[in-house]
Amino acid sequence: MLEVAALRAGYGPIEVLRGIDLTVAAGEIVALLGSNGAGKSTLNNNISGLYRPFGGAIRFDGKDIAGTPSMRIVESGLVQVPEGRRVFPNLTVRDNLELGSYRRGKPTRARNLERVLTTFPRLRERLRQAAGTLSGGEQQMLAIGRGLMAEPRLLILDEPSLGLSPLLVEEMFALIGRLNADGLSILLVEQNVMQSLTIAHRAYVLENGRIALQGLAAELAEHPDLRKSYLGH
Ligand SMILES: Nc1ncnc2c1ncn2[C@@H]1O[C@H](COP(=O)(O)OP(=O)(O)OP(=O)(O)O)[C@@H](O)[C@H]1O
Numbered sequence: 001m002l003e004v005a006a007l008r009a010g011y012g013p014i015e016v017l018r019g020i021d022l023t024v025a026a027g028e029i030v031a032l033l034g035s036n037g038a039g040k041s042t043l044n045n046n047i048s049g050l051y052r053p054f055g056g057a058i059r060f061d062g063k064d065i066a067g068t069p070s071m072r073i074v075e076s077g078l079v080q081v082p083e084g085r086r087v088f089p090n091l092t093v094r095d096n097l098e099l100g101s102y103r104r105g106k107p108t109r110a111r112n113l114e115r116v117l118t119t120f121p122r123l124r125e126r127l128r129q130a131a132g133t134l135s136g137g138e139q140q141m142l143a144i145g146r147g148l149m150a151e152p153r154l155l156i157l158d159e160p161s162l163g164l165s166p167l168l169v170e171e172m173f174a175l176i177g178r179l180n181a182d183g184l185s186i187l188l189v190e191q192n193v194m195q196s197l198t199i200a201h202r203a204y205v206l207e208n209g210r211i212a213l214q215g216l217a218a219e220l221a222e223h224p225d226l227r228k229s230y231l232g233h
């Protein structure tokens with residue numbers, strides 16, 4: 001479904017990603033792991049069309065999308081929930097959600113809204129509340145809900161568990177599992193290594209702009225290099 005090949009990208013003269021190969025097949029959860037500054041968000045933002053890569057290819061459904069305007073990419077079903085929630089604080093929960101679907105017709109929007117509110121009952125209770133007054137966990141739900149409003153087939157989640165309490169982290173991972181069970185393909189960018197490997201099918205570890213490790217999630221969870229780098233034993 002998604003195929004990234006020999007991707008090089010960065011900012012001005014600085015090359016951050018130095019030849020990335022990565023795929024996500026239909027129905028998969030693929031985890032992208034790596035420490036701060038490894039280049040995870042840079043990769044997402046290039047896939048999402050926010051930046052134009054220096055070189056290499058990004059294919060979605062076989063079509064090269066590198067440098068395509070992000071709006072077109074969203075319309076084709078590849079949707080990113082960016083790091084740090086980024087809801088519009090002064091707009092209501094409802095307006096934030098509807099913005100995720102503004103390119104779709106009214107009946108479709110209403111149906112999408114109903115589906116998202118079924119997934120996140122807490123948001124239904126707060127539809128008229130300003131998004132900036134939601135708790136951190138609720139804002140994360142809103143950000144994901146807004147992504148779902150765009151009818152993704154592949155959803156990129158950039159650190160969805162960041163800043164959540166342990167209980168909410170559990171809930172978040174359970175939710176990601178359910179979305180996937182309903183047929184959504186997911187690229188899960190996380191620093192929460194072991195929990196991500198529990199729900200992912202495959203994983204990549206990004207270090208300094210290169211893929212340092214990759215494989216089946218269950219195998220990576222036992223990999224000595226990964227355990228040493230991320231768990232200290
Ligand atoms: N807009 C930008 N201009 C210049 N350099 C940038 C820009 N955004 C990111 N970088 C640099 O690119 C490198 C990779 O950053 P990136 O945000 O992709 O890392 P990350 O893996 O997502 O880290 P984190 O886990 O902290 O979110 C960092 O060295 C960062 O300083």
Ligand SMILES: [Mg+2]
Nearest residue numbers: 040041042083
């Ligand atoms: Mg990041």
